[in-house]
Amino acid sequence: MSTTLIEPIATDPAIRPGVAARALAATKRYGSGDTAVTALDAVTVDFRAHEFTAIMGPSGSGKSTLMHSVAGLDTLTSGQVFIGDTDVSSLDDKRLTKLRRDKIGFIFQAFNLVPTLNALENITLPLSLAGRKPDAEWLDLVVETVGLANRLSHRPSELSGGQQQRVAVARALASKPEIIFGDEPTGNLDSRAGAEILDFMRRAVRELGQTIVMVTHDPVAASYAQRVIFLADGRIVDELTEPTPERVLDRLMTFGD
Amino acid sequence: MFRTTLKNLAARKLRLLTTSLAVLLGVAFMAGTLVLTDTIGSSFDKLFADANAGTSVLVRGEAAFSSDMGDQRGRIDASLVGTIEGLPGVAAATPSVEAYAQLVDRDGKPIGNPGMGAPTLGGIWSQDRQLSPFALDSGRPPVGDHEMVIDKGSATKAGFRIGERASVLTKAGTQRARIVGIATFAGADSPGGASYTLFTAHAAQAYLTEPGKVDAIRVAAASGVSDADLADQIRAVVPHRTDVLTGAQVTAEDQQSIKDGLAFFNTFLLVFAVIALFVGSFIIYNSFSILVAQRSKENALMRALGASRRQVLGSVLMEAVAVGLVASLAGLLAGVGVASGLKSLLGAMGIDMPGGSTVLTTRTVVVSIIAGLGVSVASAVFPARKAAKVPPIAAMRDVAIDTSADGLKRPVIGIAVTGLGAAAMATGMFGGGGIAPVGLGAVLVFLGVAILGPVLARPISRVLGAPLPRLKGTPGLLARENATRNPKRTSATAAALMIGVALVAFITILASSTKASVARSVDRSFTGDLVVDSGAQGAGAGGLNPSFAAKLAKLPELGAVSAIRTTPAQVGGTGTMVTAGDPETLQQILDFGVTQGSLDHLGRHQIGIADLVAKEKGWKVGDTVPVRFAENGVQQFTIGATYEAAEQGGEYFVGLATYEANVADQFDTKVFVDRAPGVDLATARQAVDRAAHDYPQADVQDRAEFKQAQTGEIDMILNLIYALLGLAVFIALLGIANTLALSIFERTRELGLLRAVGMTRTQLRTTVRYEAVIISLLGAVLGLAIGAGFGWSIVRAMSGEGLDTFSLPVTQLGVMVAIAAVAGVAAAILPARRASRMNVLEAITAD
């Protein structure tokens, strides 16, 4: 047995060193017949570890659907998704929940925080749900990075929108997940607060070695990423590395968004 | 706006239903009670009308006085039958007897319990079919002294068959007689559950009354003679102090006595229906408050689009009307079912009902609809006003859920209302104001504490939930925070449970205080070892034949043996019970605690009086009081002594000679026994048990058993009240479930977020469950505090009447808290399941 162990792993299409998550011919269809909508059309994509990836595309192009599917919040009509070497589509609710808790971080556009918990409790929420103690050093570093040290005992209602998103970023980082997903995390913020958040996210990747996938409509936001994937009609239509706002805008123009 | 209301209703059918349920149950109980009492009343009306159908005139002794046990009258001479038969207007006359007679079943156990349940009676089998309410179902009439006819109900209960011999306990001792016939009473198996043993006129007088004495004479008029004319004819020939009534009057009187009994029963049950409705009103109030808060954005939009305040108010109230209508109509329907349930409950308590079709009166319909509609609309008024106050601008803003910044207003009003309630209760209990101010005061106390609720909810819930984060981790922490995040909602939900718990705690404390007081009084006054109790109480309930005490007195194993007897009598103008015994022997076993005078040589016209009565009436030793027994006229008695032991010695005490001279039937109710020196308790008890063998109703008890038996009735009543209050508690639990369901709906996105970042279904269920537990514990704690307050006050108020020991049954109250916690878990089952099953992605993207 031990000799054959290496082989399947090496040939498994899911496992590639340096890949944090991947979608394989991921297809998502809503409805059936004439009214059927294909939100994702056989999308295959790798999200590399320690990389900041942005997903862009016109409204309705399937960005959220792709992200939700990879993050184990939504199920595919066909195809597979992997987080690390785990086949997400094969998991039951219990394992899926554990996977989200232990290996994935989330930053939503709004309503990111539990209103009854203070900032610190929100940050450590996935850890405490797992019954784990946070790594104190790491937690300090994260809190420091997002600049929340003196706001930790505040409830979300006592924080500004930007501060709330910072707490969300800190929460996503706190458990050192394999990958962090953000669906328009700066969509509700003004440009200055947005820039702050994006800066934290970039630093989390560069300095702390995290992996982030972010959906955005904003070329400036996308320019914080190292790689931009363009989606249209449920398909990946283009890709850009080392993006600048201008280059992103140029590409977007060609899809007529 | 009206259409919006309908749409709201249609969209929330399920919620409408669960909200209605809170009121529906109360209405169902109310309607059920009314239907039941109407049904019973009408079937008894018919029963008595049938039973007296052939009787034109009834002749009986005049009522000497009235007591708790009803009118007390002496017997009349049987020879009057002949006199009456000789009158020209009379077709037939037959003597009638209604006296204690109790059948003994094949195992030697007496059938029925006249001390607590329906009476067990004996009478004369009338040969005149028209005049007798009884008709043979099978067999034949009795002929000799040792033959009898029994009612079909008793025959069925004991499995007696015709030709069988059975024992009957009577005043003249235990009789063995052959059952020759089984009879029905006006078509029913027995008259309202009472058992009947019918003998020949001769035997009935020998066993049940005394030769030449009967209780009444039934007369049938000759054709062409009216009942009234016949009554006049008879009045002219009967002696003084004889009552002559027409058949119609007798029927009316019988029907009235059932009505009076039913009225008490009706009120008793209605109290619980009203409690259930009161609890339901909290749930309506709370549900509407939550709905209005959740819909405030929608209402603001309506206002911004031009709807007036009045229209918004109207739309909320319309929804309440719909809830009320559903609740009343469905409650009314369910009430018919409840009525049959209650009927079998009564059956289980030994009260048989004659058959008859269900009676649904207009009054029942009207009262149910008014109650259901009234409670729903009245409870929704405050939330509706709040909805109407939402400014149009709120449509543009995010709506804050709870703005409970009432400042000092709330505590001040809450304390004022609570204080007002406490004052009303105090005037009722201490100022002799009666039950009405006590009830009103209790309602005010509940309302006052409910108003204070939001102030109390947060700190108390924090304390109650303090161990949760440690025990249950983050789900526990979230449960505690959820329970405290919206104090108004939490406290209104808990308040509903608080009411039920307070009442349960109150009667539990009352019962345990009563038991403790009785135990203390036994310890204080009873110095003997054993008591033989007949279980009988008062007139017609029979008791032990005095030969039993005489037999015990001869046993060498025993020391002092002394019996007491009790009869209704009128003392100083009030109907009451008088106890009698031989003071000399009795005082060897019973310490009367004589405070003045002496009981030792109580003369034929002397009476002893308990201190509490003496104080109340302002009597003292040497005073003269008028005393009247049923058989004789008023006599003047001198007070020979006053004493403390009212519980064991009775409020009034006379010597045996006095009793025997004035009371027709001699039965011992209890025999107190002391063992002879040097004899151990077991031996003494064996001796008494042996002697008791021939006396089936004799219940031999040691001191502990005696204490318990004296309070046995309390446990029965307690269980009945628990069962009835169970409804109020159940409704409160529905309220908890409803609040949780609404809260969960409101927190959809938050729950979605929690699930997205890794909360498992189990953890989510835990969070919901413990939120419910905190709410129910909050209700239980507040309820216990109020219940203990009520209990303490009543013990203080009644300390003069023998309730002198306040006892807090800590274990029972602890069990109550535990039950509340478990009930909270139960209430959370459905909401928790619903929360844990929600689709994470849908929840998190929900608006």
Ligand SMILES: Nc1ncnc2c1ncn2[C@@H]1O[C@H](COP(=O)(O)OP(=O)(O)OP(=O)(O)O)[C@@H](O)[C@H]1O
């Ligand atoms: N629950 C659903 N039922 C039916 N169709 C859906 C559902 N969710 C998404 N869709 C459709 O799938 C397609 C992709 O939706 P998705 O939300 O992924 O787009 P998006 O790229 O995130 O858009 P946006 O930029 O507006 O957020 C759209 O056409 C959408 O209408």
Ligand SMILES: [Mg+2]
């Ligand atoms: Mg989207």
